[in-house]
Amino acid sequence: MDAKKIINIAVIAHVDAGKSTLVDGLLNQAGVFRDNQEIDAQVMDSNDQEKERGITIYSKNCAIEYKGIKINIVDTPGHADFSSEVERIMKTVDTVILLVDSSEGPMPQTRFVTQKALELGLHPILMINKIDKKDQRAEEVVDEVLELFMELDADESQMNFPVLYGIAKEGIAQYDMTTPSKDLSPLLETIVTQVGSYDTDLSANPTRMQVSSLAYDPFIGRLGIGRLFEGKAKAGQSVSVIRNDGTQYNGKITKVFVYQGLNRVEVEEASAGDIVVIAGLPEISIGDTVGELNNVKAMDPIKIEEPTMSMNFLVNTSPFAGRVGKFVTSRNIKERLEKELEVNVGLRVEPLVNSDVEGFKVLGRGELHLSVLIEQMRREGFELGISSPEVIFHKNPQTGEIMEPMEKVIINVPTEYSGTVINKLNLRKGMMLDMDSDGVRDKVTYNVPLRALIGFRSEFTNDTHGEGILVQSSNGFEPYKGAIESRQNGVMISMANGVTVAYALSGLEPRGTLFVGPQTEVYEGMIVGQHSRSNDLDVNPTTGKKLTNTRSSGTDESTKLSPWKKMTLEEALEFIEWDELVEVTPDDIRLRKKWLTINDRKRHRNDQKKAIEEL
Template identity: 25%
Template sequence: MLEITGTVQADKITPQLLDSNPIERERGITIKLAPVAMSHKGYTLNLIDTPGHVDFNYEVERALQACEGALLLVDATKGVQAQTVANLRLAKNLGLTIIPVVNKIDAPLANTSAAIRQLKQLLNIDIEPFLVSAKTGEGVKNLLDHIISDLPSPSLRGGTPTWQSHSTHPFQALVFNSTFDIHLGVIAFVKIVSGDLHHGDKLEFLNSGQSLTASEIGIFSPGRTEKKIIASGNVGYIITGLKDIRRVLVGDTLCLSTQIKQVSPIPGFRKIHPNVFLDLYPAEGSQYRDLVDALEKLKLNDSSLTTQGINSPILGQGVKVGFLGMLHAEVVGERLEREFGLPVISVSPSVEYKVQLRSGEEKCFSSPTDFPDPAVITKSYEPMAAVNIVVTSPYVGAVMELCQDLRGSLVNVSYLDELVEIDYFLPLIEVITTLHDSLKSVSQGFASMDYELSGWQEAELVKLDVLLNHELFTPMSVITVKEKAYYKGKRISEKLKEAIPRQQFEIPIQVAIGGQIIARETIKAYRKDVDAKLHGGDFTRNLKLLSKQKKGKARMKQFGRVSVPQEAFLAIAKS
């Protein structure tokens, strides 16, 4: 599209042009959305390339609210995925016009006819989806023409086209993304809903109350192009001059400071809360300050990250970091190592739990160290997720068995040609730690999943403590439900036995609930054959050397420190 509309010259087109981050290019995914303005046959088309992964669901929702229509893009080599279904639901809930498109029709592994049948069933339509190849350009011109003819022009909520009467309506804009520039400060990505935006306007956010001056405004083509005025219906950017990205909330409404009483907030705004928490410790204890500084720099461009300083008697100082999901956590960890040269030790992921105390107070916590005394807890709750799985029919039985093992409740099963769509209600911690990897395993890679938070469910929670050489190792403590505690404790001890290297002394690995040991494994010590040099003579000489060795091992066990590698923490996460 960028090439056909002349937005980018043919000789400057590169693969994944809108994916600016190297990790996006390597993984072949979109992490940060990217807007671009194109001109075609006298019309301005604002394209927003959104992420497809569930971790960035809120970003997609806000971007869709800035649009009048959506291209539902399906890969001809993969067919409909769980993310396709989830994003279609978002677009339908917002009342957008949907244009179905099948891409990569030129790929050697393309099964175009199956993708067409699946899209028709999913959308309940009889018309053929558009068949395109982004690589060769086949079908793209026809698609552009239908975008102009089929999608409505920007309008007010009442239906009046804003370009006819923008001067009579107060200025109102939706913030659907933000980024940080070291020289310019926070740059807000906005959709002008009504009125016009002028350079130098005094603006204010309705939800946060933050005021600013539009020191520079413009559009994306695809780089920033400065303008003096942006008319209603357009997508553009505002250089705010603010130095803290957390002051610009995605989904907030912007208006002129003088019209704040005339404008109502655009519905759908909510603050982003992390779903997954990980404790990060620098591999070298002296790099703690470097880790804090690196995370602060990452937070400049990622307002969804939350950080809190923690201290462990075993691993030293670290940071508790909140993420949107496990992919988000992986990307941040990769960026820490690649951009800042900071390898980190990450302990088992956790989610936010809720307990009701005897005093009537409710307490939320995400770390096992904050788990209250069981004697003062009356009820405990764990977060739940509504999970949507799309899988080919031969693997339905294996997928349903996996979900049942993870304490899931079946909600619905529906069929899309050769694909089966399964809806389950599952504990969020099981979705994050187990479901994704196991799903790919039991379906041989043919299943995809999507999930969203779906309230709380009462559960009997317990804390599992890990003792290494009879010493409590707090970073390895985990929260689980009582019915799975014994199984999980056994798995943890077995995994740790495989992951922790042998030492010069015997290491007992114990898993306990309170004072009760529920699982134990022992890592045997290295043993030198001390009587190998003895040939003949009285047997008491052998006994003397063996007794001396035994005393040395006992002394080592008393004073020795257990060396715990990163693999041991990964073993806990996957147990």
């Protein structure tokens, strides 16, 4: 297809603003789906975890045609932990559709993705979504976005952005609030007008492409995905590749693919302006520049924000290790993490030194970023021991001062709960930036150390009875804020191996919250509940009732237990302290102490004091 008839766009927004739903509408209007085809909602969210969590995790490509123009569409994640997925694809597109909720307005992640787009000189198209909401305030939101652009130092041409209004789930976009529309044609017309045609035929120039994403095919190996900025990419073409570090090597493109609808279609050659997929270069990596053989000019490296949090991925050493997992050794874990590094640019992996257990330190953009990887590995058959999350501190090169990552937190809670939440954020060294109330709900903005938010989300949910909304995004680094109190409660630790019985658990119920039910296998050192007090408590959940040959009235009734708390992976990671681990297997998620026996834990009390002092 002629390069003058190709436009590349990305849909960017905060989480839950309707990005994937809008892409569904564009695909539907373009006739990608058959009339009798059964279509899942958010069809681009094809990964199992994306469907279960209801969020976009990985950037994905598709393409439609409109009036003879091919429009490549990139659906991007909205959660701050996956912002590296957004950063790297910005250079492949001509413009972005900035989607903003008509009620919520610009949220923290909206600021981040907009800033990246403006820095690259893109001219966003603003679409105010969900205008059918009862509490919509579309016109105010437009003004808020304009203020955001001013804060981000947008130039005059970027400030003059087109505005549309719509309902993505109904496939509707309109030019203003009073002129109804039947489909997304106003949005498509705006895209064509905003981007226009290429000024020159870049296909005549030498080949030049930058890889922004990677994929893997079991038959043809690693695939490089990116925009073809100049020239043509042909099957069988010999090329030179310049890595991010400046080194160069030669290779051959064996296959070329482009996108049509949701499918990847093989072609003999692709022209400048298109988003292409190339095979045949097994060492290709994100940020690499692919060009004419011995005649390639490197493009600017793709810069990715540094990780802010780390966890240790350890070999599972519990008594139940190897029962259900297929991959349990250090070598298995190493190979899997190396494979993940090829496609997950926001991740870093370091081998552990001076550790009692073999494993790796994995650095990522947040708890969700790392927990998605852990969950994926669990489903693939891995067994792991995961340590508590730790934030990554930096040292100011000028002053030598310790700097810690901060988060901008926006909470929206019913007024009766706001006092409790504000008090807890204050205790966590948070600084209130703004507060607004309509008499029913309060909207509070805070600047909080990232380490203070570890474990806070579950507390927040309980304190607001599930009615609160909390969103957060990275807010740079600030000087270390001092010690922050950690978990207030101790845990109940099994001191025996065996199977839990209801009789023993009924005796433990008054002591705290149970994490296991009856007929559950436990081992010495496994955490079976949260203690109601601050100290750890060694218990025996396997003790049965002593039987006698004497029966008395009322003593043989069946034991009734309250529902026990079954921890999710995220809840478990937030809950554990420095001397505890999450045991992750394909079938179970368990909590345990690093040192399983009482004597071992006593021997490491000095380590505990030292760790608390360091924290």
